[in-house]
Amino acid sequence: MEDARECSYLFCRQRRRRRRAVDERIWDVLDAFRDTEVVTAAELADRLGVTSRTVRSLLSRSRRALADGGARIESKPGTGYILTITDAEAFADLKEARGAVDGTPVTAVERRRYLLRLLLTAQDYIKLEVIAQALFVSKKTVAADLAQVEPILAEHSLxxxxxxxxxxxxxxxxxxxxxxxATVYDPEHSSRFAVDDLEPGVGRAERHVRKVLDAHGIPLADEAVRSVILHVAIATNRVRAGRTITGEVIELGQYVTDAELGVADDILDRLEQDLELSYPLQERYYLALHFAGRRVLTSPADASDSQSIVEARRVVDGMLRIVDEGFGLGLSGDDELRASLVQHTIPLLVRLRFQMRMPNQSLERIKQSYPLAYAVAVQACTALARHLGRTVSEDEAGYVALWFALALERRRPEQRRKHVVLVSDADGAATRLIELQVRERLGDLIESLITVSTREPVRAQPDTDLVLTTVALETDPGVPVLDVGPFIDDADIRKIRRMLISEPSTRIDQVFSPELFVPHLDARTPHEAIEVLTQCARTRYDLPAVFLDSVLRRETLAPTDFGNRVAMPHGEVAMSEETFIAVGVLDEPIRWTRNLVQVVCLVSISTREGKDLQQFYQDLSRYLMSEEHITTLIKSRDFSAIVRSIREITQQPQEEA
Known part of the structure; x- marks a missing residue:
């Protein structure tokens, strides 16, 4: 009787719309072939709970139903029955039609999202057998899906x-x-089967939320408004089901202002009249938290928010201290940065404390455009992780990175005009044209341009910054050299401009070495990969005994798998005499934290670094985020691939990357 009630709970919405082209019992027969190639008549009878005579009848009906469905069931004498796919596309269409009629999840992703929703909204325990029946899959499949769902729940402390x-x-x-x-109910990706119970609430919530926000003149972005609407709809469903916020959150009011609570009251008062539903006080504070998480109604300087200011200042002090220890940039003395971070951190602490997501649509652009600022922000966010015991998301780190990018730009010294030597074997007119082109298009970057003939020995003056040459030089002038053609084109101008404005304290090509390259990194976990690369680095550098522990601690606070099959672990502070990068290529990718990783770059910044590292990280980021270069490295497993890629990147203009 209990199982019957559970089945009724799961199927109630489905049965009202069920018009399946293939009979349910036939799908039961087909599902028997999910986990095995051969099924006996006895196994089918046991699995379906029917007699052998009924099995024969079902098999006969299945063969007829599948005649145009791209599959057939064949008898294998002495063994059993096998399912043969004769037309994969037709069979896929048949399975898709099965789910399209009533929204039943078909793919693994759909099943897992449905399973999450089911477990999160169920009032009591649910048997896997019942779930399997609802999804028309085997119990083994449900168990496998559940194993994939548990880490998602764990991320939310469930x-x-x-x-x-x-x-x-x-x-x-x-x-x-x-x-x-809130992460499950995604209308763009969920099937109707997963969200149909929420849609009415979303519609009503949207009407009232938008009216109140307009009345109060609250400047929330569309993404933030949709988030508030979604949470109001979820809260409404939970209150209807008797699942309200009670004693789990103590003194919720300390995180919200009177203005934020007033807006929440207005929204829920309207909904109470509309739905004849009562929202407890704690629900009102919970909604107010969504406005506190964006802090658009009040200034952090308000006296009522003094406790939040004290906490934010303490956290920001820790953030800047960690950044100075790890990068040596001296940013703790930037009062403007400190004030901006305090203002940003007040609502950020609310979002982190209550796990409120604020998606960052510009995250990838931030990583590419401000690589040093992003690396600094990820490091700084470890202070937040320690403070709250929660990992800070990449989205939030991206927002913090913008403040560091602004501070780094303010610190950038005024561009010094450079001294250039041109070595040319062209005739006088051609050489003169090169001079004119360079002066006309790059005059704002050049202090002096001296031309010498190939008949003269090339001797760079002490103040020479760059040598341009139309021929191969026999001797090294001791300064950067750029080969150009006898006729300067736009590509040459862009390359010259890049070299004139680049003043990295550490050249990216100098930190890689063949001794620190492991073409077949033998590791099954991030810990093992970091340990092997650390041992490799110790063969060349005198690293402190705490180096490995520092890298591993840093990894637990904020993961370093930034995408593109690459992880970039590093220590909490600068600890090596020289800046170096140890590279390992795994034979098979491993799950790091968020992503699969196959190239691991252990980065250590020198304790002697004190200059601007922006260009170093810019070049490193362009290499690690280049799908083409990383694919080449994985396929070749050759150190020369790194050399070629770095040379290409460092001589290639940013816009051509």
């Missing part, structure tokens, strides 16, 4: 509780359940 003969359920704080639900 656990799956298993009880023999009762099933599974999610346990955790109500706020954590709601935050996790």
């Amino acid at each position: 656990l799956v509780d298993r009880r023999p003969y009762k099933g599974v359920r999610v346990i955790g704080a109500e706020l954590d359940i709601r935050t996790c639900l």
Whole structure:
């Protein structure tokens, strides 16, 4: 009887719309072939709970139903039955039609999202067998999906509780359940099967939320408004189900202002009249938190927010101290940066404390355009992670990076005009044209341009910054050299401009070495990969005993897999005499934290670095984020591939990357 009630709970919405082209029982037969190639009649009878005679009848009906469905069931004498796919595209269409009628999840991703929603909203334990019946899959498939779902729940401090003969359920704080639900209800990716119970609430919530925000003149971006609407709809469903926020959050009011609470009251008062539903006081504070997480109604300087200011200042002090220890940039003395970070951190602490997501649509552009600022921000966010015991997302690190980028730009010294020597074997007119082109298009960057003939020995003066040459030089002038053609084109001008404005304290090509390259890195976990590369680095550098522990601690606070199959672990502080990068290529990719990784770059910044590292990180980022260069490295596993790529990048203008 209990299982019947559970089935009714799961199927109630489906059965009202069920018009399946293929009979349900036939799908039961097909699902028997999911986990095995051969199925006997006895196994089918046991699995379906029917007699052998019924099995024969079902097989006969299945063959007829699949005649145009791209598959057939064949009898294998002495063994059993096998399912043969004769037309993969037709069979895929048949399976898709199965789910299209009633929104039943078909793909693994859809099943997992549905499983998350089901577990988060269930009132009691649910048996895996019941879930399998609802999804038309095997219990083994559901168990495999559940194994994939558990890490997602764990990210929100939720656990799956298993009880023999009762099933599974999610346990955790109500706020954590709601935050996790918000990641599941995604109309762009969820099937109707997963969100149809929420849609009416979303529509009503949107009407009232937008009216109140307009009335108060609150400048929230569309993404933020949609987030508020979604959370209001989820809260409404939870309150209807009797799952309200109670004693799990103590003194919630300390994180919100009167103005924020007033807006939340207006929204929920309207909904109470519309829905004849009562929202407890804690629900009102919970909604107010979404405005506090963006802090658009009040200034952080308000006296009512003094406790938040004190906390934010303490956290920002830690952020800047960690950055100075790790990068030696001296940013702790930047009062403007400190004030901006304090203002940004007040609502950020609310978002982190209550796991409120604020997607960053510009994240990838921030990584590419401000690589040093992003690296600094990730390091700085470890102070937040320590303070709250929660990992800071890449999205939030990206927002913090913008403040560091602004500070780094303010610190950038005024561009010094350069002294250039041109070596040319062209005739007088051609050489004169090169001079005119360079002076006319790059005059703002050049202090002097001296031309010498190839008949003269090339001797760079002490103040020479760059040598341009139309021929191969027999001797090294001791300064950067750029080969140009006898006729300067736009590409040459861009290359020259890049070299004139680049003044890195550490040249990217100098930090890689063949001794620190492991073409076949033998590691199955991030810990093992970091340990092997650290041992490799010790063969060349005298590293402190705490180096490995520092890198591993840093990794737990903020992961360094930034995408493109690359991870860039590094220590909490600068600890080596020289800046170096140890590179390892894994034979098979491993799961790092967020992404699969196959190239690991252990980076250590010299304790003697004190200049601007912007260009160093710019070049390093362009290399590590280049799909073409990383693919070449993985395929070749040759150190020369790194050399060629770095040379190409450092001589290639940014816009051509």
